[in-house]
Amino acid sequence: MNKLAEKVQQALVTAIDNDDLVLPTLPEVALNIRQAAEDPEISISHLSKVIGRDTALSARLIKVVNSPLLRATQEVTDLHTAITRLGTNYSSNLAIGLVMEQIFHARSDVVEQKMREVWRRSLEVAGVSYALCRSHSQLKPDQAALGGLVHQIGVLPILTYAEDHYELLSDPVSLNHVIESIHPLLGDKLLGGWDFPEMLAKLPGRYLDLERDSPSLDYIDLVQVAVLYCHRGTDHPLANIPVSTLPAIKKLRVDPYSDALRAELDEARSMFY
Helix, strand or coil, rough: CCCCHHHHHHHHHHHHHHHCCCCCCHHHHHHHHHHHHCCCCCHHHHHHHHHHCHHHHHHHHHHHHHCCCCCCCCCCCHHHHHHHHHHHHHHHHHHHHHHHHHHHCCCCHHHHHHHHHHHHHHHHHHHHHHHHHHHHCCCCCCEEEEEEECCCCCHHHHHHHCCCCCHHHCCCHHHHHHHHHHHHHHHHHHHHHHCCCCCHHHHHCCCCCCCCCCCCCCHHHHHHHHHHHHHHCCCCCCHHHHHCCHHHHHHHHCCCCCCHHHHHHHHHHHCCC
């Protein structure tokens, strides 16, 4: 790691340890959805009302229900039907994940573009995690998608920090070094502070541990496989990982090179766009 990256990393770690780093808060609409969803008696109408306050989010959920992976015989055109189709738990988890986009905004064009890239990749990973989970596990696809949507959430505070430190912003190599090494730690901190469920709260810090071998398949495994899948064919170091030997793949019991799986996952990549 170069000098600047080391210096910045040190400063950021110190700021994290002293609670001096300003971390983004969960958007208000996400808090409202979560609060509503915690009521076991919640009605579809009530959840529709809460999610419906955010028109962009409502449109996204309706679009998800109509995506090729979930497509029903008739097109869904309203939020109430979309939530009925997905179920309240499912809808609220997907909505909380998709609302994260609101935090991905920057003042400078450079950072804005970088944030767009991170969010676009998160949407792809969420779609692939969802498809892997739905077809090849007993776990909940909505949680898998939520894991994909937040796996890189720790990049946000680093990019916000970079906006105020021009020397880092003008040195993309150093910025990438800092992002790669610190975002997992920050992601865990963020999700912990946002009271995310235990099974997802430690996901940012662990999904890159390719030797990790949990006793049974979990959401970290699913996101890990999805991330590697989405990097295929790029010049990213993760594109060259021999996937078939991964503990996560063995637990999923899929042939990572089969054409059928590839077709299914390629379609899933655009599910949340």
